[in-house]
Amino acid sequence: MASDRTKHLKRLRRLHRSARGWSVRAGLLTGATAILVPYSGLGLPDAFWAAGAGGSIAIAVWRWIDFRAFRALPVPPEPDPALAGSVAREKLVGLVQRLPAGRNAIAEFDRQRESFKLRGLSVAEPWRRLDRAxxxxxxxxxxxxxxxxxxxxxxxxxxxxxxxxxxxxxxxERTMRLGPAGDALRPAHQALAEQLEQGVTAYEQFVTAAASCVAEDSAAVGNLTDATAFLRGVAEGLADLRTPQGTPRPQTA
Incomplete structure (x- = not known):
């Protein structure tokens, strides 16, 4: 998608070409009129030549006025590359999502991109399991x-x-790799990793119970209820991690 600056410059060049083109036409018609009228006298065809010359001159003048007026306008600044890239990506995503299976393709691309960012970290495997579930x-x-x-x-x-x-x-974990100062973060990282492992396991259990329900297992409904309660407890525990100390967490019905 062209930026405002690009559109402005294109229009400026288009107006300049138009003004020059009409100036050339006006010059040709005026020269032809100046030669043909004295040569053959003033007749009906010569009136058309004169009218064409006069009209071309008028259009050329208008085109030059338009060009100079538009040239006096401020040129839009260069777009921020980051902002332009974000806008272009949003437009592309919107276009792809309108295609059949486009939404799924975008979701899969986002998952793969996030997985790539976590490559080499200890959370990569829990993230992959969560994606699969x-x-x-x-x-x-x-x-x-x-x-x-x-x-x-x-x-x-x-x-x-x-x-x-x-x-x-x-x-x-990335901060821990900066140097010896990151050793102080190991207990916090260990606690977060344990919470993540517990949560992913609970999520996998829920998905397994849901699959059993679809398969119409006799014990599936009870298993799904138990898995849901366990998963809800894990989610509430994760919410507690994000709630500042001393701030009451809203009670769920």
Missing amino acids: ATMLSGLIGRLGPAAEAAVLDATVAERQLRDLAQRCASV
């Missing part, structure tokens, strides 16, 4: 029925919190 759950949601909507909502909230926890754990 979330993909499996997305294929089961349409078959679970309306009775499982609340459980799926809890799973969605837990997934979002687990991804946030993984990003925080990754940030701490």
Whole structure:
């Protein structure tokens, strides 16, 4: 998508070409009129030549006025590369999402990009497991029925919190690699990693129970209820990690 500055400069060049073009036409027609009228006398064809010359001169004058007026306008500044890239990406994403299966393709691309950022970190494996479980759950949601909507909502909230926890754990681990000063962060990193492992395990158990429900296992409903309660408890624990000390957390019904 062209920027405002690019559009402004293109229009300025277009006006300049138009003004020069009409100036050339006016000069040719005026010269032809000046030669032909004295040569053959003033007749009906010569009137057309004269009219064409006069009209071309008028249009050329208007074009030059338009060009000079537009040239006097301030040229838009160069767009910020980061902002321009973000806008271009949003437009591309919007275009792709309108295509068949485009939304799934964008989601898969985002997952792969996030996985690449975590490559080499200890959270890479829990993140991969969470991705796999979330993909499996997305294929089961349409078959679970309306009775499982609340459980799926809890799973969605837990997934979002687990991804946030993984990003925080990754940030701490990257800081630990800066030097000896990062050793003080090891206990915090260990606690975050344990929370992440527990949460991902609970999420996987929930997905397994959901798959059992789809398979119409006799014990599936009870397992899904237990897995949902466990997952909800993990999500509440993750929310407590983000709540400042002394701030009451809203109670859930």
